[in-house]
Amino acid sequence: MEVTESWYLVLGALxxxxxxxxxLIRRNPLVMLMCVELMLNGVNLTFVAFSRMFSDIRxxxxxxxxxxxAAAxxxxxxxxxxxxxxxxxxxxADDLNVLKG
Amino acid sequence: MLAQLTNFEAPSVDWWILAPQMILVGGALLILLLTSLSIRKIPSWVSTLIAFAAGLATFVVAMFLWYDVQDHGARSTLAGALGLDGFSLFFTVLTALGVMLTTLIGDAYGSRERMAAPEFNALLLCAATGAIVMAAANDLIVMFIGLESLSIGLYVMAAMHLGRKVAQEAAMKYFILGAFSSAFFLYGIALVYGATGSTSLTHIQSATLTLEVRGTPPELLFVGMALIIVGVAFKVAAAPFHFWAPDVYQGAPSPVTGFMASVAKAAGFAALLRIFFVALPGEVTEWAPIFSGLAILTLIVGAVMAIMQNDVKRMLAFSSVGHAGYVLVAVTTGTAEGLASALFYLFTYTFMVIGSFAVISLIGWNDGHDIGRYEGLARRRPLVALAMTVFILGQAGVPFTSGFIAKFYVIQAAVDDELYAMAVVAMVAAVVGAFMYLRIVMTMWSRDVEAVDAPPLAVSWTTGLALFATVAVTLVYGFIPQSLIGFVRDAVPQLVAGG
Known part of the structure; x- marks a missing residue:
């Protein structure tokens, strides 16, 4: 099976x-930070995949x-x-419960 | 692909267009340099003065550019990535005014609560730069960078009282949900890029208007639009993405909350209006229903939840959610009048909300904001109570305040566009919300209980000046709104392709 750009789109979405x-479900603040990175890198992969599809360097x-x-x-x-x-x-994150939202 | 780089040509830069951003960043750098290089401790008023001066200079430059744009038309720079039009200058003016008022309020608050003044002012200027970039961006990636500059500045500002448990929690919640929503916004940009082949708003506009298909399904564009809406809805605290707002508003220092509720909200709406009114007008049938759903839900949640609070800061947080609902009603119309009414609403709300948080910062010593503290305020400090009354009545939409004209304008725009159901919901929400506003006013004026351990309420001249200015604007535009209506009608967003 040939691996096309759309595979990377799916991987990015995953x-x-x-x-x-x-x-949303992990409670350790450090793991939550890592999850933010994972989300942003999923988006990065999507950008690169589209970029390959269009042969567009932007x-x-x-x-x-x-x-x-993301670093900032x-x-x-x-x-x-x-x-x-x-x-x-x-x-x-459960210990941060003084405020009731 | 790299071969494209051989004919690389640096885009021309029109420094005048960048002047507002450069002044603000320059001010921030100056504050940081002065405080870190100076051997002796620099008094806190120096950084306040620099930040105020930077805000004032931005305001003057923006007004100068405003008349230039009205005479010679809009233009863009950096290969069309950053635009200069009435719309971007409107938000530059609004942000500059917000910065000036916040520095004035933050000065006295900072010395009372031992908040580091240089950091506060430098971050304020950086965040304001991000807000202006968001309003001026003609490219989604530039808009994202503006959004992040604004948000990252605000995360730190919300955490300025890190010694307090409440502030820690507020800052962490704001950071996690802010990063979450930024990722949604960015994923939306990626999908719109996939659907149209560009992140430039000019290109997106022509691609969607001419239905130029790149072999990608149209659903890609719709999902991208939906994700962008979710991302920005978090930032402007529209229901059902408003959970963070009451906690963060309560935990953050009051001057920061004022800035968050005014400038950050306005910048979020600037991004929404620019993306959807300018770049995606061809898809209005797709996005208008999403906004109408958000608007109705936001109006209801804002009005109903505000009634159930006993903490004044949380009341105003939910009221701020409700105000986002009115602006969303204006956004739903998709018409030029709707745009003008949204801008009018954001402009007048900025003054009312910064003013009310100035009063809250005066009364909320030691981080307590229970409504009981406002009992008999009119007897103790009649002028402060009078100012607060003006802001509260303005937010409730009582005639002869700018808030009334703003609500009236929005509802009129909705009726003109035959959105009768939304107009009715907006009016009902105004009536329900008035209950909460009147409760604050009644507490201040009717009862006469001296708070037991209340330290004397000291109003510094800077806070007094900010209160005077915000009261004056709220009342003046309530009586003579014509000049502001002319201003917002001229603040038209335009896309100018890069040369």
Whole structure:
């Protein structure tokens, strides 16, 4: 069976869904951060696959922008996680329950 | 594919178009440089002054560019990635005003609550830059970068009181849900790119209008549009994507909450309006029903949930959800009048909400915002109570305030477009919401209980100035809205292809 671009589209969608599901069900703040990365990389794969389909280099340049943004986002996220864990070690998302939303 | 790079030509840059962004980023860098290089401790008013000056300079440059655009037409730069039109300048003006007011409020709040002033002001300027980029972007990726600059700045600003448990929780919730929604927005962009072959709004517009098919099913475009709507609906706190709003509004420092509710919401709507009104008008039959569903749900949730709160910050958070509903009603119309009424609503709401959070920041010492604290405020501080009354009545939509004109304008646009059901829901939601607003006003004016351990309410001149300005704008546009209506009618988004 030939592996075409659409396989990568499906893989990108799967990564996005796995990341999204993980973000919603996992309680460890670090794993939640990793899930965000998984979602963004699923999108990156989608961009590259479309870029190959259209033979259009712009889709691949997008990936660089997304990587930079994702790195910035993780820096802030890690900062928050570290600050929270320093005050309450072993904290999970369930321990953040003062506010009722 | 790399062969395309041999004839690479750097796009021309029109620095005037970039001036507002450069002033704001320059201000942020100046604050960071000064505070990190200085040996002695720099007083906090210096960074406030720099941030205020940057906001003022942005405002002046934007007004200058506004008259230029009205005379010579819209243009774009950076190979058509960033546009300059009435629409982008409208949001530049709104953001600049929001920055100026927030620095004024944040100054006194920061010294009382020991919040680091340089970081607060530098992040404020960075976030404001992102908001302007979102409104001016003519390319979805540029819009995404603007959205992220705005969001990342806000994540940190929401966490400025990291010593407090509430702030930690608010910041973490905001970060996780913000990153989640950004990923949705980005995936939507990827699918729209797959459907149209470009992320440029100019190209997307022509591709969808001429129904140029690239061998991809049209569903791809629809799913992409839906994901973009979900991503932005999180940012503007539209139901059912509003869960984070009450918690984050409550936990974040009050000046930050004001900025979040005004500028961040406006920037989200700027992105929505630009994508859907300008780039995808050919698909209006597809997206209008989604927006009408969101609008009705948001109006109902905002009005009903607000009644059940006892914390003033949470009340205003749900009221802010409700206000997003009114703007969504205007978005659903898809007409030029709908666009103008959405802009009018966002502009007037900005002043009312920043003003109310200024009052909340005065009263909420030690992070308590129970409605009991507002008992007898009119007796203790009549002027503060009067200002709060104006903001609250304005948000309720009482005549002779700008909020009334804004609601009236939106409902009129909906009726003109024969969206009668939505107009009725909007009016009913206004009546239900009025109950909550009147409860705050009644608490302030009717009872006369001196709060036991209340420290004396100190109003610094900066906060006083911000309160005066916001009250004045709310009242002036309530009596003479014509000038603002002219302003929003001229704020038309236009796509200019890059040369």
């Amino acid at each position: 990564l996005f869904i796995i990341g999204g599901t993980g973000l 889709g691949q340049t997008v990936v660089f922008f997304v990587l930079v943004v 986002e993780v820096v802030v996220g890690l900062g928050l996680v570290v600050a929270i864990l320093r005050r309450q070690p072993e904290a999970t």
